[in-house]
Amino acid sequence: MRDWIGRRPELGLYDRLMVELRNEDPRAFQNFMRMPPAMFDEIVQRLTPALSKETTNWRAPLDPGLKVALSLRHHASGAKYREMQFGWKVPHNTISLVLRVVCAAIVDEFRHGLLAPPQTAAEWRQISDNWMNSWNFPHVIGAIDSKHIACKSPANVRSDYFNFKGFFSVILLAVVTSDYKFLWIDVSGKGSSSDVHIYNASDLREGLQNNDIIGFPQLYLTFWWEMMLSHSGPT
Template structure:
């Protein structure tokens, strides 16, 4: 083969490689058309947080409660406690989002279930920023309130207090909590097959929760796959194990009102659960 031809082909290849590298450098150096879109930059003038919520707070607090699912006083208390956890430091680079805006956006998303892509115009917050904000705020609320609002009793006195409320409010004696599962829609992980596909026809995680007579959470377990039944999740849970080995601190069995035979304390659930000493489902129609 002619040496000159080989050299020519070699030069063409080098030239093509240099052109590719130059194009990559130009793409890296190319400036954005805009750093912040104008309609996002006018958030303070036209955004829901700085305009609508201020108006509702001052003129129609009932509508504020309907929009935020809580009165202004509760919103203020939540902001005062969780706000420091979601406050970012001011820098010369850009102004951080206000903690009140983060909290209001998160509460509205949780209350309405609206998609980030539809919320971005009203709140004037980019759709790819919103999931970061929602996660940050939810974690801040958990960290601030977890030990205060969701404390599972460990002594007979604590369970007695819950049982007394069930008897007074619902006429259910010896009841230490109501147990049920809730399917939460999710995107199934790769290669998980039908593991997350539930009987309702969508993919989900399952929240198993125990509440007291006033619907307040006592205990919760999140992470059950949608294909699992409530009974399966309960059988694999920590609270079922503790209830059966006695480490929950349940009171000793004693008689029901106007009776003399000792009866254990228990949880109540729907007919998805099997009858056990620690849990009582409703009687079937055939009973």
């Protein structure tokens, strides 16, 4: 191990800066991690069983909190692994492995609770009422939009993933509620695809068309059909 990496407990961002922010400036901590200290601690606590490793004769494992902090900061800032390694004092190749493990652990731990769709008409109507109360939008279930997630160029299909912004990407298409919570997501889109193309190939459109979404009010299904008949794609 390089000497500067070995000084992680004394000089690394996780053991120094984040401790200072937590104790002295919680708002700065929230800006750095994109969440308050209490939420960060809850995530670390819930992911610790999946992220913990045994200490060996070769080296001590990374702290689960450090793994979570690395992952959150990368997603918040978009910084490259080779840039992050100096401040966090974690080798770039280790960071690349940590992020994969943390993302998988987050999905396993939180998906059933955070991506649980409404099951009754009353729950769907409550989502619609929240849109009306918060934004004065009637008869709305969710806002839909897409985000390009940069990726390495896949072999043999470069043009499929090259987007109009000039880089390779996969597309996250999502529906959110009035308070910015994800209601539905699709991450199968190739960078060159349009929002309409991804939506038309999604299980969301199929569920609406076949009336297979549990508890979905007939009133909103009628609005959806009227929209589809009057537009070439979703608005």
